[in-house]
Amino acid sequence: MKKISEPSRKRLVELSQILSAVKDERITSVQLEALTGWSSASIRKDISQLDYAGGVSNGYKVKELNAVICQALGIAQDESDSKARGISHKCCIVGLGKLGAALLENSIFFDTAFSVTAGFDANVNRTEILSASFPLYPASRMNQIIPEEKIEYAILTVSNETAQSMAERLVECGIKGIVNYTSVKLILPKSVAVENVSPVTAMNNLSAKISLG
Amino acid sequence: MKKISEPSRKRLVELSQILSAVKDERITSVQLEALTGWSSASIRKDISQLDYAGGVSNGYKVKELNAVICQALGIAQDESDSKARGISHKCCIVGLGKLGAALLENSIFFDTAFSVTAGFDANVNRTEILSASFPLYPASRMNQIIPEEKIEYAILTVSNETAQSMAERLVECGIKGIVNYTSVKLILPKSVAVENVSPVTAMNNLSAKISLG
DNA sequence: CGGTGTGAATGCTTTCACAGCC
DNA sequence: GGCTGTGAAAGCATTCACACCG
Numbered sequence A, B: 001m002k003k004i005s006e007p008s009r010k011r012l013v014e015l016s017q018i019l020s021a022v023k024d025e026r027i028t029s030v031q032l033e034a035l036t037g038w039s040s041a042s043i044r045k046d047i048s049q050l051d052y053a054g055g056v057s058n059g060y061k062v063k064e065l066n067a068v069i070c071q072a073l074g075i076a077q078d079e080s081d082s083k084a085r086g087i088s089h090k091c092c093i094v095g096l097g098k099l100g101a102a103l104l105e106n107s108i109f110f111d112t113a114f115s116v117t118a119g120f121d122a123n124v125n126r127t128e129i130l131s132a133s134f135p136l137y138p139a140s141r142m143n144q145i146i147p148e149e150k151i152e153y154a155i156l157t158v159s160n161e162t163a164q165s166m167a168e169r170l171v172e173c174g175i176k177g178i179v180n181y182t183s184v185k186l187i188l189p190k191s192v193a194v195e196n197v198s199p200v201t202a203m204n205n206l207s208a209k210i211s212l213g
Numbered sequence C: 001c002g003g004t005g006t007g008a009a010t011g012c013t014t015t016c017a018c019a020g021c022c
Numbered sequence D: 001g002g003c004t005g006t007g008a009a010a011g012c013a014t015t016c017a018c019a020c021c022g
Helices: A006-020 A029-036 A040-049 A062-073 A079-084 A098-103 A124-129 A139-148 A160-172 A199-211 B006-020 B029-036 B040-049 B062-073 B079-084 B098-103 B124-129 B139-148 B160-172 B199-211
Strands: A089-094 A114-121 A136-138 A153-156 A177-180 A193-196 B089-094 B114-121 B136-138 B153-156 B177-180 B193-196
Touching: A006 A029, A006 A040, A006 A062, A006 B199, A029 A040, A040 A062, A062 B199, A089 A098, A089 A139, A089 B199, A098 A114, A098 B098, A114 A124, A114 A139, A114 B199, A124 A136, A136 A139, A139 A160, A153 A160, A153 B199, A160 A177, A177 B199, A193 B199, A199 B006, A199 B062, A199 B089, A199 B114, A199 B153, A199 B177, A199 B193, B006 B029, B006 B040, B006 B062, B029 B040, B040 B062, B089 B098, B089 B139, B098 B114, B114 B124, B114 B139, B124 B136, B136 B139, B139 B160, B153 B160, B160 B177
Parallel strands: A089 A114, A089 A153, A114 A136, A153 A177, A177 A193, B089 B114, B089 B153, B114 B136, B153 B177, B177 B193
Antiparallel strands: none
16 A cells, blocks of 8 residues: 555545445545535545545445545444444543543544543542543553553543643553644654644634635 | 745644743744744744744744734734734534533633634523523524624534534624534535534544554 | 755645546 | 546645855
8 A cells, every 4th residue: 555645644534424424326526526625636536546446437336435445544434334344442531621521422433433431630529520431530540541441542631731741641651642632732752643623723723714815 | 915825824823822832032943843843944934924034043032923923814822912903703602512512611712812602502402501601592593693793703513414504504694714523524615714623533534644654 | 153034956736638448 | 428547747835955144
């Protein structure tokens, strides 16, 4: 498998999500252009990197294409696909403030390959007050629980002040990827993947985009 | 002001956030490289697009640089800057499920130019059960409240099923930008800015990045 | 010196355009 | 006829390298 560039990879992830919602059996790159806003040429190029010659002259078979994309990216279409292919990622939530507590609800990851299996907070009060369908621990136990439970990903919802140090601890614990809800730019070894989804940064990006036209 | 490219714009937004946390008076592009992971050359290029010749040979003055960036992007450094420059953006939350309810907490946007001033949900129950420091309305009143209150941005936290139709209604109401927490790719006129921050998409992106090395 | 600002060069991505296929 | 797959071309973004400045 040749290397897939970052923009292309992100489009393919979104494309897979879009295809999951498509009811028709077949779809063409021009139809996908309408559904995505990306040019049909770009979509064809993205797909052509995968080794799938299925689409010739009649558009793509939706289910088949989705399977090929997920295969190539190592992700799952939905929960049954996740089970069938043995792809399952344990996640933990670090920081049980308002936002973290909201994400405790596993329904957010319903029908995906992800499941939240632990929550941590530095404040023991929080772990005792809140309840979830999985255990909540004081942050002091991260170093034990994360390796023991083979948790791979972390959702970081602590305060900006503690974000960097918590992230470093997560890396020590062997975490492979972090979804970062803080507005701090985390400085971590390149081997650790980070996705930034801060609400404040998102707002500022929106505002700047509009302001510059 | 010449056009700023999207990657550059996003870096500048993050840079501003980073500068806000820097305590020193001056900073060089090499120091910024360590704080951001971006090359010093790229940082200098980004800054050179702004009309600011302040940095010559001694690094940049942190406060001054931050002010110039915010000026150029039309964003605010913090709440006092927001007041001083008269930049203030009203936002509403659409969809008061777990995630939406968590964002009701205005502390998330503490010390920013953004304030949440209304919440909407199709289910009247939700608007009655929940409480916030601003009013919650049934979705049927969006068309009245949003123009009346001059709300500019929306935070979309409805279910995937209703995301597209709700977004279209928001556009009709005159909303300028949407922060989209659903995993649906919204199809909207180009004049409306959208930032996608779906937890599920973020996870899939993380997973794909790791899986491809 | 240590550091910026910036043309020139390199490296990526996207778009074009068309052969080949159903 | 309509659509994919793909080299070639065009368009962007990043990095280099160095003149210039305090």
